Amino acid sequence: MSDQAIDVGRVVEAVRSALPGGRPAALHEPSFGGHEWQYVKECLDSGWVSYAGEYVNRFESMLQDVTGVKHALAMSSGTVALHMALVVCDLKPGDEVLIPALTFVATANAVAHAGCIPHFVDSDIGTLGISPGRLEEYLAKIAEVEGGMCVNRQTGRRIGAIVPMHTFGHPVDMHALMRVAAKYGLVVIEDAAESLGSLYENQDLGNFGRVAVLSFNGNKIVTTGGGGALLTNDDELAKRAKHLSTTAKLPHKWEFRHDEIGYNYRMPSLNAALGCAQLEQLPSFLERKRMLAKRYQHAFADVSGVDFFVEPSFARSNYWLNAIMVRRELAHDFSARDAILQALNDAGFMARPAWTLINRLPMFEDCPTMDLPVAEEIERRLVNIPSSAGLVEPE
Ligand SMILES: Cc1ncc(COP(=O)(O)O)c(C=O)c1O
Structure with a gap:
């Protein structure tokens, strides 16, 4: 027809x-009907426009309040926040990561940047996100758990994680998905780029996976111009993400010593100033x-x-x-x-x-x-x- x-x-x-x-x-x-001009001007006047500025800390603490997640780390985009999430969750090059086929390309790009292989999952017509039921049936056919690790029988590769994406703000059925993930030993990383402020059974998205990611691109509900954030309730993971997303510098008053290859993914304060004004609204x-x-x-x-x-x-x-x-x-x-x-x-x-x-x-x-x-x-x-x-x- x-x-x-x-x-x-x-x-x-x-x-x-x-x-x-x-x-x-x-x-x-x-x-931009709030304090955007004021905060950006204050940031410029302070001279602290880059990563060490006060507005980044303020933005992160506001994000923690808004989402109820213990740690929020502001980054320069949602894509790099996803990359960082995969790195700190110990995904290794060659691992497969389950993602929806119906998502913005950034989800797959971040998986590829981590050296991993996207493995596509079908959607649910009621949520537009990953279908936990179809995923479970599929994994029963192609995967097995060996020593707590999920292995794809067809490729021989580890399936290390699943990235549910809350499409256009509508939450995936997270309880059903978490049950499947636990059964197969999969790390859950929420791609909540589009869903700041959305609730699943009265709880903010971002609280379900080991890590979650937000985007503050100009088209999102709250924008920092460009930006993202990594959210986690895990203290150790937050510490590691902060270390790697800066320059992995060891604390010292004047010496420059770095103990890992850092990414320099932090959000500049100038963008965070805009974000603080936006989050208030x-x-x-x-x-x-x-x-x-x-x-x-x-x-x-x-x-x-x-x-x-x-x-x-x-x-x-x-x-x-x-x-x-x-x-x-x-x-x-x-x-x-x-x-x-x-x-x-x-x-x-x-x-x-x-x-x-x-x-x-x-x-x-x-x-x-x-x-x-x-x-x-x-x-x-x-x-x-x-x-x-x-x-x-x-x-
Ligand atoms: C589902 C999804 N994942 C990831 C991203 C990446 O975010 P960013 O554009 O901030 O890199 C976006 C948005 O742009 C998105 O819609």
Whole structure:
């Protein structure tokens, strides 16, 4: 069946009616309505614009408060924070790391930077993240645990970790996933790049894995321009990540001695100053984004052939990017999705598809993968629509 079954004009009208003023809108723009100018100026005036500045410490302590995680280390991007997470969790070159096929390319890039091999997992249609049930069935077929270590029988390599990614802010079913990970001895590293402020069963994401990672890229709910963070409740791991993410320098008043190859991945204070002002506004950003999601849900309630994606029942999502889904029976190919993308973008409402599945990108096409029927279905059905917090005013 083709796009004939969907009235794309009604899709455009639904988006227009959900946005106050109905004006053209970008997909996700930052809002700088707080203390951003003041803190960045204070940082410049202090002269401490780089890694040793006070704003980095302040930003980290705010992140700890916001997420409830014991240690937060601010880094220069989410990608490098993920790389650092893999290093401190002792993933070795040649190990396989399970990641969703449906994710932003950075998840796979970080795995490759650590010398590891991405191994792709299918998604769940209710969360858009890794499906713990399908993963468990798959591991039962291809993996075995030898002396506490998970080995891929087909490649002979260790499967060392799993990286659940909370897609567009919607949490993976973490309890089910943690159970599978424990059964197979897998380290869990949460890619929470998109999900700051989202809750799984009333607990902040970032508290479930051994390590979690956030991104503060300009398109995220809170931005530092560019930046990321590594979160962990493990004291030793935090200490090691701090050591390696600087220059692995031994403490001394004037001598330069380094005992490992450091990465210099820390976030500069100038970016952290922006981040402090942004984090102060997180509650208001979350309120606005959830209001916008409600407006879309209402607007799409009677548009036939398309559903607004609603957070899973166990979650309170930050709705980082809102999504609509073409009905399954109308999405045997990409034509309905593409007709919607064309109509929305033509009308000035920036819309985009889900990422091309990572297993089809040239640098990852030879990596191991399970069958991906659900991820492929999501790719055919999903369209992201304008989601900036600034599109609505709190009531
Ligand atoms: C799922 C996911 N992982 C990782 C990243 C990497 O973050 P960054 O762009 O800060 O390197 C991003 C965002 O950009 C992301 O969406």
